[in-house]
Amino acid sequence: MNKLNIGLIGYGVVGSGVAKLLNQRKNYIRNKFKTEFAIKSVCDVKISKRDTSGLGRAYLTTKFEDILEDKSIDCVVELIGGLHPAKEIITGALKRGKHVVTANKAVISTFGRELFRLAREKKRNIYFESSVGAGIPIIKGITEGIAGNKVQRLYGIINGTCNFILSEMTKNKITFSQALKLAQKKGYAESNPVLDINGMDSAHKLAILTYLAFGKFIKGEDIYKEGIKDISHADIEYADSLGLVIKLLTIAKKENDRIEARVHPTLIPKEHPLASINGVYNAIYLDADPLGELMISGQGAGQMTAASGVVSDLINLASKDYDENLICNIYSEAKNVRIKAINNVQTRFYIRLQAIDKPGVLSKITGILGKHGIGINSVTQKAHNWMAAVPVVMLTDYITEKELRQALDKIAELSIIRKKPVAIRMEKL
Numbered sequence: 001m002n003k004l005n006i007g008l009i010g011y012g013v014v015g016s017g018v019a020k021l022l023n024q025r026k027n028y029i030r031n032k033f034k035t036e037f038a039i040k041s042v043c044d045v046k047i048s049k050r051d052t053s054g055l056g057r058a059y060l061t062t063k064f065e066d067i068l069e070d071k072s073i074d075c076v077v078e079l080i081g082g083l084h085p086a087k088e089i090i091t092g093a094l095k096r097g098k099h100v101v102t103a104n105k106a107v108i109s110t111f112g113r114e115l116f117r118l119a120r121e122k123k124r125n126i127y128f129e130s131s132v133g134a135g136i137p138i139i140k141g142i143t144e145g146i147a148g149n150k151v152q153r154l155y156g157i158i159n160g161t162c163n164f165i166l167s168e169m170t171k172n173k174i175t176f177s178q179a180l181k182l183a184q185k186k187g188y189a190e191s192n193p194v195l196d197i198n199g200m201d202s203a204h205k206l207a208i209l210t211y212l213a214f215g216k217f218i219k220g221e222d223i224y225k226e227g228i229k230d231i232s233h234a235d236i237e238y239a240d241s242l243g244l245v246i247k248l249l250t251i252a253k254k255e256n257d258r259i260e261a262r263v264h265p266t267l268i269p270k271e272h273p274l275a276s277i278n279g280v281y282n283a284i285y286l287d288a289d290p291l292g293e294l295m296i297s298g299q300g301a302g303q304m305t306a307a308s309g310v311v312s313d314l315i316n317l318a319s320k321d322y323d324e325n326l327i328c329n330i331y332s333e334a335k336n337v338r339i340k341a342i343n344n345v346q347t348r349f350y351i352r353l354q355a356i357d358k359p360g361v362l363s364k365i366t367g368i369l370g371k372h373g374i375g376i377n378s379v380t381q382k383a384h385n386w387m388a389a390v391p392v393v394m395l396t397d398y399i400t401e402k403e404l405r406q407a408l409d410k411i412a413e414l415s416i417i418r419k420k421p422v423a424i425r426m427e428k429l
């Protein structure tokens with residue numbers, strides 16, 4: 001029988017879920033995996049206020065050092081999130097010969113390079129399945145399931161909160177803030193939901209996926225990101241009438257030595273499998289050689305789905321000691337690979353303008369677009385109201401970000417334009 005002593009740091013939504021799941025599955029894990037997990041100590045700054053009744057005789061502390069210094073602890077489970085002191089906890093654990101399981105996307109995406117080096121040096125393992133897509137086996141899927149494949153492009157819906165909000169706004173016509181409140185109530189959102197809404201959470205996760213898929217660490221901060229707070233019901237409806245849906249998409253592509261990595265609201269065709277990913281569901285859709293196109297999907301946020309990923313990491317850890325083939329221990333980085341600046345990325349755009357309804361208006365707008373070399377694939381005037389401002393929706397051909405922004409700045413200066421133009425990128429997939 002394997003025995004593994006755990007020091008759990010962070011007893012919030014996910015931490016308490018892990019304790020609950022280990023307790024519920026105690027016999028199952030013992031019988032199937034010949035393993036016993038004991039939560040030896042739990043650390044949380046609010047430990048006295050948390051319901052710790054299910055923790056049995058675990059030692060409760062507010063100081064993470066107590067767990068790091070406890071020689072009987074084999075594995076530190078870090079579930080506090082954020083950069084600090086999470087980084088210090090992980091490095092402290094590795095230096096003391098403890099394995100690490102974490103769900104922390106910020107710390108892995110930002111410090112992965114040095115943490116992986118340290119793990120290899122200390123011959124310890126870092127598992128981080130729940131850092132992307134919670135319990136959906138995305139990390140294992142890419143690193144183990146399709147090992148030997150070359151990934152060429154990757155698209156993800158990897159923020160459950162944003163996908164839930166967009167789905168609720170589309171299906172139930174509720175407002176952005178109503179949908180956000182609901183996501184918070186269901187435990188999907190981060191303690192600071194701005195990180196979900198502004199795309200930062202997705203950028204951290206995309207940074208991890210970019211490393212797994214293309215062997216290059218990119219900091220979440222360096223990834224171009226736009227959040228969903230400006231998405232309106234009007235755009236959701238116009239998109240629908242054009243056979244499109246809006247998703248907060250993370251995109252990574254590699255061509256020669258350039259990587260395109262970006263997070264932004266994106267219009268995708270309704271018939272694409274990613275368009276059917278709704279609510280808190282996440283999905284990763286990738287194109288691998290020789291496997292071809294693959295999509296993996298499941299609930300990407302919430303207490304028990306995140307706990308599921310952490311427990312699966314613990315079970316994997318229990319069956320091995322130092323695993324030299326684990327992704328953190330075969331760490332190497334592609335040389336000379338750089339990120340393509342967003343200004344040079346070519347996409348198609350959906351543009352919505354609020355323009356005065358009178359003859360000659362459209363030609364003024366298309367004149368400016370034409371001068372910037374922007375081809376138009378379709379134009380729809382969404383209402384008629386003589387001499388009043390009405391919405392005009394256009395779909396462009398492929399164009400660089402830079403050219404589009406320059407043209408929109410010029411269009412916004414026209415006296416016939418009544419609001420800041422809206423531009424949403426489109427992806428053919």
Ligand code: HSE
Pocket residue numbers: 131133134158159160161162188189190196201300301302
């Ligand atoms: N806040 C995250 C989300 C939780 O909404 O996807 C999982 O990382």
